[in-house]
Amino acid sequence: MDIQRNQLIHHVTDVESVLDELITKGVIHQESYDKICALPTSEEKMKELLDGHLKSEEDKDIFYRIVEKWIPHLQGGSPAVYSKSVNKLSSGGPPKVVRRKTTKIKMPTVVQVPEVHWITLKPEVICVDDEDTPIYSLQSDAGPFECGVSGLRWVCKEKVSLKYQFGSWEEHMERMEALHFIPGGPLLDVTVIAGKLVEAYLPHWICTENNPEVLGKFSVLHIDTCGDVVEPVSEVTPSHVKLSQPHFSPRGVLMRAGFRIKINCKVLIFKTNLAFLTLHVYLIPSDPALQQTIKSKELSSGYKMIKKPYPQKSLKMGKYFTLKANMDNAEITPENLKLVYEGSDPNFCEVFIENPDSNFKLTLTHKSAPVWTCVIRKDDYTNTGDIQGMYEEELARLRPELVRNMSRELINQLLDDLLMDGVLNDGEKDSVLQENDTRADRARCLIDMVKRKGRAASRKIICHIQSRDPTLSADLGLH
Numbered sequence: 001m002d003i004q005r006n007q008l009i010h011h012v013t014d015v016e017s018v019l020d021e022l023i024t025k026g027v028i029h030q031e032s033y034d035k036i037c038a039l040p041t042s043e044e045k046m047k048e049l050l051d052g053h054l055k056s057e058e059d060k061d062i063f064y065r066i067v068e069k070w071i072p073h074l075q076g077g078s079p080a081v082y083s084k085s086v087n088k089l090s091s092g093g094p095p096k097v098v099r100r101k102t103t104k105i106k107m108p109t110v111v112q113v114p115e116v117h118w119i120t121l122k123p124e125v126i127c128v129d130d131e132d133t134p135i136y137s138l139q140s141d142a143g144p145f146e147c148g149v150s151g152l153r154w155v156c157k158e159k160v161s162l163k164y165q166f167g168s169w170e171e172h173m174e175r176m177e178a179l180h181f182i183p184g185g186p187l188l189d190v191t192v193i194a195g196k197l198v199e200a201y202l203p204h205w206i207c208t209e210n211n212p213e214v215l216g217k218f219s220v221l222h223i224d225t226c227g228d229v230v231e232p233v234s235e236v237t238p239s240h241v242k243l244s245q246p247h248f249s250p251r252g253v254l255m256r257a258g259f260r261i262k263i264n265c266k267v268l269i270f271k272t273n274l275a276f277l278t279l280h281v282y283l284i285p286s287d288p289a290l291q292q293t294i295k296s297k298e299l300s301s302g303y304k305m306i307k308k309p310y311p312q313k314s315l316k317m318g319k320y321f322t323l324k325a326n327m328d329n330a331e332i333t334p335e336n337l338k339l340v341y342e343g344s345d346p347n348f349c350e351v352f353i354e355n356p357d358s359n360f361k362l363t364l365t366h367k368s369a370p371v372w373t374c375v376i377r378k379d380d381y382t383n384t385g386d387i388q389g390m391y392e393e394e395l396a397r398l399r400p401e402l403v404r405n406m407s408r409e410l411i412n413q414l415l416d417d418l419l420m421d422g423v424l425n426d427g428e429k430d431s432v433l434q435e436n437d438t439r440a441d442r443a444r445c446l447i448d449m450v451k452r453k454g455r456a457a458s459r460k461i462i463c464h465i466q467s468r469d470p471t472l473s474a475d476l477g478l479h
Contacts, residue, residue: 008046012067015045020316021066023259025213027059030258118146118153125407125469126163133165134292134471149471150188150288151203153240160195164188166289167250170343172221175228176254181219183341185241185253186289192248200246201237204253205286207262207314208238217256224249262314265339267364267372268294270303277381279306279351281323283337283364286310292470293344299466299473306381308374311364315339319366323349327360356381391459392451398476399447402465405476406443410469414446417464423450423457 012018019036022028028036032053039045054060123136138147139161146153150164167187169176176182185204208214215236220243222229233253235242241253255261264286272278280298284290295305315321320336331352338347351362357378364372406414415432418424428449436442450457466473 008050008067009043012046013042015042015049018063018066019045019049020260022063025062026259027062028053033260116144118144120146120148122148122475123150123471125471126409133167134469135163135165137161137163150186151239152188152190153201153203154197154246155199156195156197158195160197161193162190162197163193164190166292167223167252168289168343169252169341172223172228173343176221177257179230180257181221181230181254182257183252183285183287184218184255186287187221187250187252189250190248197246200243200248201240202243202251202253203240203288204255205264206253206255207264208236209314211262214255214261217259217261219254219256221252221254222249223251230254261317263317263339265315266291266310267308267374269306269308269362269374269376270298271306271381272303277351277353277356279376281349281351281362282346283315283321283339284346285339285341287341290343290346294346295470296467299463299470302463306376308376311372313371315366315371321371322365323351324363324365325351325353325360326363327353327356327358329353329355330360391462392455395447395451395458395462399444401476402447403440403443405472406439407469408439408442410465410472411439411442411446413468414461414464417468418450418457418460421460423453423460 016037019028019033023030023033028049036045036048036053039048049063054063119140121138121140123138126135126137136147136149138145139159140154140156141159142157144153144155147164150166152164154160154162165188167189169183169187172187173183184206185202188202190200202220204218206214206218218233218236218241220231220233220241222231231244233241234244243251266282266284266286268280268282268284268291270280280303282294284294298305317339320338322336323332324335325332333350333352334347335349337349353360359375359377361373361375363370411432415424415429419426419429432442432445432449436445447461450461
């Protein structure tokens with residue numbers, strides 16, 4: 001069957017969807033994608049694609065299989081026949097008969113593991129300094145386990161003890177870009193203190209569903225004393241990449257750059273405690289390290305988190321999304337956010353409403369189609385009653401949990417913070433440390449001492465707990 005050029009130009013109207021699949025399969029690169037998308041009409045886009053961007057017979061065969069979805073009557077044809085036709089259409093000359101070649105691509109094994117029950121463990125924060133990244137500690141017996149903060153998974157046959165901290169992609173981005181890779185998961189610096197891991201899995205935020213081509217694009221960055229090494233992966237699950245050798249130095253999942261992917265995302269919302277309402281709304285990859293960085297920055301600036309459900313579906317990396325509010329006097333700046341990985345200082349939308357007095361809805365859209373929505377209720381943002389009194393009541397409510405969960409490091413940091421604030425004096429700080437031998441007794445003494453000082457002091461210690469230990473704060477509902 002000889003497919004005429006104008007059939008393709010006039011019948012394929014959703015050219016961007018075709019381009020998305022072509023870039024995912026590696027047929028075209030980002031430069032070609034952007035050049036074609038910049039043209040104003042679907043006819044011009046398809047003409048440009050046919051004229052100069054399908055370089056090989058294999059490219060044309062892939063293109064044929066994609067356009068079958070948009071022109072169903074092509075399904076009776078064959079890729080070999082169509083290759084002749086595309087040669088004719090793109091070159092203007094007679095068709096060239098070329099023997100089809102098959103390229104074998106070695107891809108990692110895709111493993112579905114619904115039968116494995118991963119036991120989630122909450123890590124202990126063993127170091128939280130102003131200038132240092134928190135260090136998390138975990139212990140487990142034999143079995144399959146998952147860290148509740150980082151998503152790191154491991155399997156062991158004996159008792160193990162390990163610690164980790166999040167690394168920063170920023171210092172490695174220039175080299176990764178030169179190698180045509182982008183981050184695909186958090187960078188984790190893991191140390192096994194005791195025992196041995198049989199298997200280890202690094203978390204990733206890439207959507208692999210209905211996209212088998214993406215499986216061959218995974219790698220792992222391994223950072224050692226010799227520098228950065230990009231390693232292949234042996235297995236990929238929908239949420240993790242298995243390490244071929246469960247030995248550690250800083251490691252993180254990489255994804256080959258230059259084609260369209262979907263990623264799992266989170267929307268984070270923070271609010272002021274003022275008469276007018278200001279929200280900071282972030283759209284980020286599902287990266288626990290980046291989420292931790294944003295939380296710490298916002299909480300230390302006096303913002304509070306409004307917890308809402310995350311997007312249920314994965315979103316396309318590199319696309320622009322528009323934030324809208326169904327309240328007439330809402331000011332949103334900027335209205336559009338591009339979904340990209342920004343290591344430490346991602347952009348956000350600021351939503352300003354001078355005198356909110358009711359529930360309202362936030363909606364994130366792509367090409368006018370909603371991809372996420374939530375209701376901001378009046379109770380989410382209203383400062384009802386005496387704010388200072390609320391902090392005092394909150395401290396009393398949380399006292400048992402704080403006594404059980406506050407680490408020695410956190411207690412020492414709170415003592416220093418409250419001394420700097422003038423809430424405690426030197427004698428009171430020393431009495432907490434010298435008159436109480438156990439960690440729990442020190443926590444109990446500190447909390448009771450602050451409570452006796454009244455509402456302002458209660459507010460201070462809660463704010464410092466939020467800033468010093470975001471994980472504990474989230475577990476206690478201190479958003």
